[in-house]
Amino acid sequence: MKKYEFLEHTADAKFRAYGRTLEGAFKNAALATFAIMTDITKIKPKIEQVIEVTSRNKEALLYDFLAELLFLMDTEGFLLGKVKSLKITHNLTYSLKAVVLGDNADNYEVFTAIKAVTYNDMFIKEEENKVTIQVVHDL
Amino acid sequence: MSEIKPKKLNNYSFIVEKHGSMKVPLKIFASEKLIEKMEKDNCITQGINVASLPGIKGSSIMMPDAHQGYGFSIGGVAAIDVEKGCISPGGIGFDINCGVRLLATNLKVEDVKPRIKELLEELFKRVPAGVGAKSLLKLSDSELDEVLKDGAEWAVRNGYGTKEDLENCEENGKMSGADPTKVSQKAKSRGRGQLGTLGAGNHFLEIQFVDEIFDKEIAKKFGITEENQIVVMIHCGSRGLGHQVCSDYLRKMEDTFPEIMDKLPEKDLIYAPSGSDIAKDYFAAMCASANFAWTNRHIIGHQVRKALERIFGEKVKVKTVYDVAHNIAKVEEHEANGEKFEAWVHRKGATRAFGPGSKEIPKHYQETGQPIFIPGSMGTCSYVLVGTEKAMKESFGSTAHGAGRMMSRKQANQSWRGEQIKSELEKQNIYVKAASWRGISEEAPKAYKDVDEVVRVSHKAGIGKLVAKLRPLGVVKG
Numbered sequence: 164m165k166k167y168e169f170l171e172h173t174a175d176a177k178f179r180a181y182g183r184t185l186e187g188a189f190k191n192a193a194l195a196t197f198a199i200m201t202d203i204t205k206i207k208p209k210i211e212q213v214i215e216v217t218s219r220n221k222e223a224l225l226y227d228f229l230a231e232l233l234f235l236m237d238t239e240g241f242l243l244g245k246v247k248s249l250k251i252t253h254n255l256t257y258s259l260k261a262v263v264l265g266d267n268a269d270n271y272e273v274f275t276a277i278k279a280v281t282y283n284d285m286f287i288k289e290e291e292n293k294v295t296i297q298v299v300h301d302l
Numbered sequence: 303m304s305e306i307k308p309k310k311l312n313n314y315s316f317i318v319e320k321h322g323s324m325k326v327p328l329k330i331f332a333s334e335k336l337i338e339k340m341e342k343d344n345c346i347t348q349g350i351n352v353a354s355l356p357g358i359k360g361s362s363i364m365m366p367d368a369h370q371g372y373g374f375s376i377g378g379v380a381a382i383d384v385e386k387g388c389i390s391p392g393g394i395g396f397d398i399n400c401g402v403r404l405l406a407t408n409l410k411v412e413d414v415k416p417r418i419k420e421l422l423e424e425l426f427k428r429v430p431a432g433v434g435a436k437s438l439l440k441l442s443d444s445e446l447d448e449v450l451k452d453g454a455e456w457a458v459r460n461g462y463g464t465k466e467d468l469e470n471c472e473e474n475g476k477m478s479g480a481d482p483t484k485v486s487q488k489a490k491s492r493g494r495g496q497l498g499t500l501g502a503g504n505h506f507l508e509i510q511f512v513d514e515i516f517d518k519e520i521a522k523k524f525g526i527t528e529e530n531q532i533v534v535m536i537h538c539g540s541r542g543l544g545h546q547v548c549s550d551y552l553r554k555m556e557d558t559f560p561e562i563m564d565k566l567p568e569k570d571l572i573y574a575p576s577g578s579d580i581a582k583d584y585f586a587a588m589c590a591s592a593n594f595a596w597t598n599r600h601i602i603g604h605q606v607r608k609a610l611e612r613i614f615g616e617k618v619k620v621k622t623v624y625d626v627a628h629n630i631a632k633v634e635e636h637e638a639n640g641e642k643f644e645a646w647v648h649r650k651g652a653t654r655a656f657g658p659g660s661k662e663i664p665k666h667y668q669e670t671g672q673p674i675f676i677p678g679s680m681g682t683c684s685y686v687l688v689g690t691e692k693a694m695k696e697s698f699g700s701t702a703h704g705a706g707r708m709m710s711r712k713q714a715n716q717s718w719r720g721e722q723i724k725s726e727l728e729k730q731n732i733y734v735k736a737a738s739w740r741g742i743s744e745e746a747p748k749a750y751k752d753v754d755e756v757v758r759v760s761h762k763a764g765i766g767k768l769v770a771k772l773r774p775l776g777v778v779k780g
Contacts, residue, residue, distance in 0.1 A: 173343065174369065174376070174707045200433065219557055222569075230549050237492045237542040240434050273433040274740035275711070276502040276780070278545045279396040282552075282569035283372040301372065301396050301545075302503055302711070 164293075167195035172299060176277070177284065180296045185221070185287070188294040189228060190246040193263065196229055197243045199300060200236070201273045206244025208264035217258045221287050224257040225296065229280045232263075236277075240268035277302060306346060308337065314763035317361075318346070324353040329361040331697070331763045335755060336366050339708075345375035351567050352380050357387020357576065359645055360638030365652050365702040366759040367751065371395075373570030376651035379700045381636055384644045389581050390573035391555070391588075393648030395629035396548045398588055399595035400505075400539030402653075402675040403471075403603055403625040404686070406525035409532040409614060411511045411775065415731070418776045421509065421613055422735040428605035429507055431500040431780040432737025439497050439601075446494055450482040453593030454600040462604040463622075469664050471625040472654065475596040479633075481586035485543070486550050489587075493543025493594055498601040502741060502780030504704075505538040506680060507602065509776040513683065516768040520670045520688050525621050526770050533772060534610075534620075535684055536602050537677045539629065540595035547591045551584045585631070585646075592630055599625055623686075624673040628653045628703035634662075636698050647698050655689040655701040655766050663689075674766050676757055679705045679750035680734070680742070680779060681727045684772045685757045692764035701766035705753040714749040715740060723747075727777075736779040745779065 167180040178195040182188030197203045214231050218224040235241040242265045249261040283299040308316035308330055316337055318328040328349045332340060340346055345368050352374055353362035359381045368377030373392030380393055414421065430436060441449070449456045454468055454475025468474050500507055512531045515521045526533070540547075555572045556563050558580055563572055574581035607620040631648045656663050656672040663672045671689035678684045682705070693699050709717075720739030723746050727734055736742045760766040 169712055171710050171712065173710055174371075176711065219560070223553065223556065226553065230553075234488055234492065234546070236434075237546075238495075268434045272738060272740075274738040275744065276433040278503075279549050281372045281396075285569070299372075 166191040175299050175302045177299045182294045183292050185289065185294050186249050186251050188296045189225065189251065189259070190249050192225065192229065192296045192298060193232060193243060193246055196232060196277065196300065199277060200275050201242055201271050203244050205271060206242050207266045208245050209266045210241060210264070212241060212263050214261045214263065215259065217256050219256055221257055222282070222285055224259055225285070225287065225298070226280050226282065228259055228261070229298065233277055233280065236268065241265055242268045242271060242273070275302060306350065308346065314759050318350060324350060326353050326358050327361045328353050328364065330364040330368070331366050331759060331765060333755065333759050336759060339751065340368055343370040345370045348373065348375040349378060351571055352378060355380065355382060355388060355390065355573065357383035359383060359636070359643055360698065363697050363700065367651065367702045367704055367706045367756045369706045371650065373568045374648070374650045376706065377702065378650050379652045379698055380648045381645035381698045382648065383576065384633060384646055385576055387646065388573035388575050389585055389631060389646050390571060390648065391548045391551045391584060392570040392572065393650050394588060394631050395650045396545045397539035397629055398544035398547060399592035399627045400629040401595065401599065401625060401627040402677055403536040403599045404623040404675050405534040405603055405606060406621050406623050407532045407534065407610065408619045411530040411532065413614065414509065414532050414775060417613055418509065418733050421609065422733060422776045422778060424609040424612060425507060425606065425778050426735050428609050429498070429500055429602050429778065431778055432741065433502045433780065435499050435737065437495050437497050437499050441494055441497060446490055447482040449497065449597050450485060450590035450593055451480050452476055454596045457597050457600045462601050467600060467603060467622040470622040471596060472627055475600060477589035477592050479586055480589035480593050482590050484583045484587040485547055485590050489543050489546035489550060492546050493541060496541040496543065497598055498605065499541065500538050500602065500778065500780050501541055502737070504679070504745060505780055507778040508535045508774050510535055510684065510772040510774050512770055513773040514771040516770060520769050523667070523670050524623050524673050524686065524769065526686065534606050535675065535677060535772065536599050538598060540591045541598065543594050544591040547587045551587065555580060588631060592627065596625065626653050626675055649700055651703045652700045653703045654699055655693040656699045657689045657691040657694050674701055676702055676753065677704050678753040679747050680745045680777055681732050681747040681774055682750070682753055685768065686770040686772065687757070687760065687766035688769050690764055690767055693766060697765045702756050702760045705750040705756060707749060708751045709749040711744040714744050714746050718743045718746050732774050733776045734779060741779055
């Protein structure tokens with residue numbers, strides 16, 4: 164199964180990320196986000212970051228998870244190269260805990276900045292054994 | 303993509319009459335050529351959605367450079383009742399107070415051309431550009447709060463720029479409604495290391511020269527005195543701080559008003575109703591972000607002055623012509639259908655275009671109206687216009703803001719390499735200093751719409767009057 168693919172978007176960056184499970188698709192959405200900014204195959208897994216978010220629904224969880232990654236990029240120069248683990252639990256709200264690996268941006272070429280995650284055309288489609296996520300980032 | 307075809311009113315404007323849930327009509331300033339482009343994406347539907355927001359007055363308005371955005375289109379204007387309406391972060395944009403500052407100098411093309419590369423290197427040193435570029439300033443928590451509260455006044459107090467620079471800035475570089483306590487710690491940590499930096503994407507710092515003057519008298523009042531005069535254009539915004547404020551409040555409004563969210567055609571249209579705490583908090587945080595952006599452009603302006611002095615000596619004079627925001631909401635008084643009201647005028651990818659006699663503009667521009675800057679894309683011309691009385695009546699004192707993309711970044715990257723664009727521009731005597739090669743190819747001039755047509759339509763529609771055309775000589779890109 165393809166991890167993610169980029170779709171045409173005039174002004175910004177649109178992608179679809181796939182997974183067999185919701186968690187798998189979230190992982191690939193994180194990779195796709197950083198693939199917009201840099202060549203993620205080059206990122207060495209030197210720094211570990213733990214991300215925890217809780218949100219009202221799945222879409223908000225996706226928004227908050229990706230926004231947290233952008234925050235780490237902007238404040239610490241953290242470039243994600245790999246998602247070590249990612250767990251989503253659902254009670255009244257949705258909670259996510261992810262352990263991600265990457266390196267400092269100073270060591271790589273970063274060609275595009277993402278300003279923010281948007282809800283524009285966002286969807287999470289869950290089928291049997293296949294979850295598709297679509298996101299547009301504001302560049 | 304839109305199923306509704308706007309009706310032509312005249313050569314430069316179209317209308318979608320009120321229907322369905324629309325509270326007001328949608329007015330579009332465009333030529334046949336531009337409306338065709340708009341019909342290809344989703345922006346007309348977005349303009350219609352905006353016309354359905356509570357408390358919207360007059361019309362939902364789209365500028366000649368409108369294209370699809372998030373919730374609101376880019377190039378959209380909405381005046382929404384402060385008392386009985388709402389405020390929407392999507393109607394302002396992620397890059398709060400993205401805008402343009404223009405500096406006029408007493409240098410000529412022949413002075414600068416032989417030393418353009420040296421000048422670009424000097425600027426690149428003084429104005430950090432590109433993704434992750436770090437500020438030369440180290441701000442403490444309390445200093446950052448002062449920036450958010452006092453805007454560019456903070457910069458002048460601390461030795462950057464002059465009082466005259468402040469006078470020649472929208473709001474004098476400070477919105478008084480700012481409250482730093484309404485800006486999250488997260489937003490502050492993103493902004494702290496970014497003051498005085500250019501950022502990436504379509505932001506730029508350009509050395510330009512006056513190519514053509516259309517209105518000599520007004521140009522002279524703006525300090526644009528002759529062809530071949532060197533001017534400097536700065537295009538950037540509130541950096542990560544503003545982006546975070548927008549994200550924070552979009553999500554807060556969604557969580558506070560799920561019943562509003564569920565009814566919206568697009569989630570990014572989420573708003574806070576007038577009178578709610580969150581509406582007040584967002585406006586205070588937006589003002590603080592706008593202050594950050596003005597301080598940012600003010601400091602960059604100061605660095606440009608220093609760079610020019612360093613290379614061309616103390617005889618160089620650099621005057622701020624003006625500084626205009628094109629992603630912002632303002633409380634303004636307007637009139638529509640014979641009724642006067644106070645509105646949050648949302649301008650997302652639209653420039654304020656106040657005409658002569660407006661109390662909000664500097665004394666020395668009272669007779670002419672406010673200077674407007676419409677930047678082109680990298681390597682293409684930019685324009686100076688002036689605000690008009692017609693704009694006050696027709697577009698709540700607003701006009702276009704730029705070229706707008708026509709081709710995706712992906713397509714641009716597949717079509718050109720950065721090196722190739724750089725050498726093609728050099729053949730036209732335009733020198734580029736960029737943080738990333740790919741940054742150059744993504745921003746290739748041909749990936750953008752024709753800014754000339756956007757400006758022509760603004761002028762013909764009367765929502766801005768042409769004053770001068772500026773041509774680039776050197777570009778610093780992120």
